[in-house]
Amino acid sequence: xxxxxxxxxxxxxxxxxxxxxxxxxxxxxxxxxxxxxxxxxxxxxxxxxxxxxxxxxxxxxxxxxxxxxxxxxxxxxxxxxxxxxxxxxxxxxxxxxxxxxxxxxxxxxxxx
Amino acid sequence: xxxxxxxxxxxxxxxxxxxxxxxxxxxxxxxxxxxxxxxxxxxxxxxxxxxxxxxxxxxxxxxxxxxxxxxxxxxxxxxxxxxxxxxxxxxxxxxxxxxxxxxxxxxxxxx
Numbered sequence: 001x002x003x004x005x006x007x008x009x010x011x012x013x014x015x016x017x018x019x020x021x022x023x024x025x026x027x028x029x030x031x032x033x034x035x036x037x038x039x040x041x042x043x044x045x046x047x048x049x050x051x052x053x054x055x056x057x058x059x060x061x062x063x064x065x066x067x068x069x070x071x072x073x074x075x076x077x078x079x080x081x082x083x084x085x086x087x088x089x090x091x092x093x094x095x096x097x098x099x100x101x102x103x104x105x106x107x108x109x110x111x112x
Numbered sequence: 113x114x115x116x117x118x119x120x121x122x123x124x125x126x127x128x129x130x131x132x133x134x135x136x137x138x139x140x141x142x143x144x145x146x147x148x149x150x151x152x153x154x155x156x157x158x159x160x161x162x163x164x165x166x167x168x169x170x171x172x173x174x175x176x177x178x179x180x181x182x183x184x185x186x187x188x189x190x191x192x193x194x195x196x197x198x199x200x201x202x203x204x205x206x207x208x209x210x211x212x213x214x215x216x217x218x219x220x221x222x223x
Contacts, residue, residue: 032210043203045214096207099145100212102156
């Protein structure tokens with residue numbers, strides 16, 4: 001079945017550092033890919049998405065590019081802030097109306 | 113901005129009791145979902161619902177679970193006889209197309 005693998009955390013960075021969180025996936029078809037963020041004590045918020053190969057999703061300074069050849073969707077940000085501290089989940093969905101399959105989540109801690 | 117809402121935010125119940133978790137999806141969305149997240153673990157799919165019927169369910173969603181859309185706005189998850197291992201955060205989500213939008217969750221504690 002479909003699966004998502006994320007780099008293990010926690011990832012601890014200093015403010016203004018460059019962030020990469022790796023995500024790779026296994027799917028039978030051509031899924032849509034997502035990054036969700038969960039701030040402490042809150043629900044899941046959609047951060048960005050890409051629905052086909054070579055699409056780049058971006059939001060709030062975060063970016064991820066759908067790479068079919070490497071089955072990856074790595075999350076990047078050029079300069080992190082303390083307020084970016086959260087848990088980041090990579091997820092896929094085979095088609096709209098279908099379930100999301102989540103990775104295990106990566107804790108990001110940003111120190112000032 | 114429209115959002116998914118869930119009630120209650122926290123529910124404490126005794127083992128064997130029935131609980132109903134409530135959700136109000138975004139009004140023009142057609143697809144509805146329940147997920148759960150046991151503390152410190154990944155988010156797991158429970159069930160999806162479209163056109164007034166279950167479209168997919170996971171192995172977790174056994175006979176103890178049921179979902180209902182009793183009116184045009186609410187979407188409920190019922191657990192008939194709760195077990196200790198049902199303690200988790202339960203998230204409702206809805207979508208119109210690809211993007212699923214999540215509610216803030218209900219923390220269910222079974223004692």
